Amino acid sequence: MSGVKLDNIVKSYGSTVAVNDVSLDIKEGEFLTLLGPSGCGKTTTLRLISGFIQPTSGAIHFGDKDVTGIAPQHRQIGMVFQDYALFPHLTVGENISFGLVERRYEKAAIKKRVYELLALIKLEEAADRYPSEISGGQAQRVAVARAVAHPPSVLLMDEPLGALDLKLRETMQTELRRIQQELGITAVYVTHDQSEAMNMSDRIVVMNAGIIEQIGSPKDIYSNPKSVFVANFIGQVNILDCHVATQADKTTELDYHGQKITAQNEKSLRQGKAIFLAIRPEDIKITVRAAGKSQNSLKGVVSEALFSGNVMKISVTLDSGDVIKVECQPKANNFDIGDHVHVNWMPEDCNILLN
Amino acid sequence: MQTWVEKVILFVWCGFSYVFLLSPMVVVMGASLHGGEFSAAIKFPPVDPSFQWYTKIPMQQFEALGLSLIVAAVATFLAALIAVPAALGLVRSNFRGKFIVTTIFRAPLQIPAIVSGIAFLQFYYLIYDNSSLMLAGTIPGMLIGHVFIATPFMFGTIVAVLQRFDHRLEEAAHSLGAGKWRTLYRVTIPTIMPGIYSGGLYAFMVSFADVPMSIFLTAPGFVTYPVELFYALENDFDPSILASSSLVIVFCLVMLLGVQKMVGLETLLRSGGGSAR
Secondary structure, three states: OOOEEEEEEEEEEOOEEEEEEEEEEEOOOOEEEEEOOOOOOHHHHHHHHHOOOOOOEEEEEEOOEEOOOOOHHHOOEEEEOOOOOOOOOOOHHHHHHHHHHHOOOOHHHHHHHHHHHHHHOOOHHHOOOOHHHOOHHHHHHHHHHHHHOOOOOEEEEEOOOOOOOHHHHHHHHHHHHHHHHHHOOOEEEEEOOHHHHHHHOOEEEEEEOOEEEEEEOHHHHHHOOOOHHHHHHOOOOEEEEEEEEEEOOOEEEEEEOOEEEEEEOOOOOOOOOEEEEEEOHHHOEEEOOOOOOOOEEEEEEEEEEEEEOOEEEEEEEEOOOOEEEEEEOOOOOOOOOOOEEEEEEOHHHOEEEOO | OOOHHHHHHHHHHHHHHHHHHHHHHHHHHHHOOOOOOOOOOOOOOOOOOOOHHHHHOOHHHHHHHHHHHHHHHHHHHHHHHHHHHHHHHHHHOOOOOHHHHHHHHHHHHOOOHHHHHHHHHHHHHHHHHHHOOOOOOOHHHHHHHHHHHHHHHHHHHHHHHHHOOOOHHHHHHHHOOOOHHHHHHHHHHHHHHHHHHHHHHHHHHHHHHOOOOHHHHOEOOEOOHHHHHHHHHHHOOOOHHHHHHHHHHHHHHHHHHHHHHHHOHHHHHHOOOOOOO
């Protein structure tokens, strides 16, 4: 087992660049998720780590070992595929032992290891069944057991839960995380599902158009997105186009269509600069009257009100024409379409983005 | 739900199909039991049924049957040796002229067997003229011809299976430490095995039943079973031919049942098809 290091990896196909100068330092035992829309280069990055494709330039290290140019079968990887890719002609037990046979384990050792793994994935009774005779969730667990049977340097997972239904997916997220932590294995996980990424990861790498937009813990990425793309991709967000009016020590006064907005901000910005202001829907409160001076407050009309059980999703069309999405408690917020209201939020809930 | 009208239509249609397919065989097997005197016209239903004609099957027909089975088995095996690598190579590569090469592998299907037969015979004579190596009327000569007509059946089924093959299975094997050859041996071949079986069954049948080509490649004392039957019919028909045919029909049924027991005929028929999934 070891960490994984990517140095300035570039992968291009003709004139298209799939992965553009990606550097990553994955720590030993870390669960790292590559997150992004389809075509962002996350799967290509995973396949580069696995060795199924080779980088156009750059280097990949597993621990101290340079594995660039080495074929996948010599890399000591574990790989889990979206559609499981279990061998249909082999039983569950034989699938799990496949890699052990290739690595020339003793017969007795293979038997012992297979039963250990069946216990780990809680499928002891399925050892002699064929892949066609088990459910999707079970197949996925077998795929994981097969991948980690001979302890790999890194466990690579390519949207492994994509084919499962929502309920099962959530159970499997916990399950995968448990297995990964029990084995203390380094894991790289690819998904386009942000909630999956948030639930499972130690760190998330948000990718877009072949480059890394941001790396950080789920919490960090959610509360401090570095770009409009990341803010939009992780959860819901309201973006307002503003200009910098004045810049003080830790607060910036913004101009939004002639109205003043106060934002807490550590960046130093020059006056008149155009920026994007990001505010999360759950940080906004709706009131009938304008809130006190300490808060930002804008006037508008309720244009949509959706009740979805635990939250009320309200859209407010501002005087400027922009629409602000708000999420709030259903009990305390009984607003109807057409109501004239104020949307209010604290300066510390503002996030100023430059691109 | 089916209405009773639909059930009746389905029943009648299926019944008709079975009668259409099975009646020739039933007639042959029935007539083989003819108990009376020799008669040039077949009698169905048999008069005074007996197995008398079964005892009169000429020995050379059994010899021919033995030869046919050996030739068909070896030809099928050789066809597999050619078709499996060819299909693997052609499905997975992309080169100029791939279409032409694929067509060549299927070409024997389009050539009438009688033309192939004449061509092989002339070709063997040409070789003999130049090297005094005589292939016509020998086992190798017969085998070459049979491999030629059997290979396209093998090739076609395996291509169909490979086109549906999930290449991730091979990637999974690589990720588990298996190199190219190990992956071929432990994953690719076993996964396409149902295709090889069903292609093999076709190839065997084509070789076993061939008359138009084989008739040119036989020699006195070296005749395949269907050709032997053909000669017998042509020269001196008697009901022992029916008896002999009936034996082969029974033999084929037993073989099919055996295959059914071993791999499951459904798996086999479904495969132009994927894996056991």
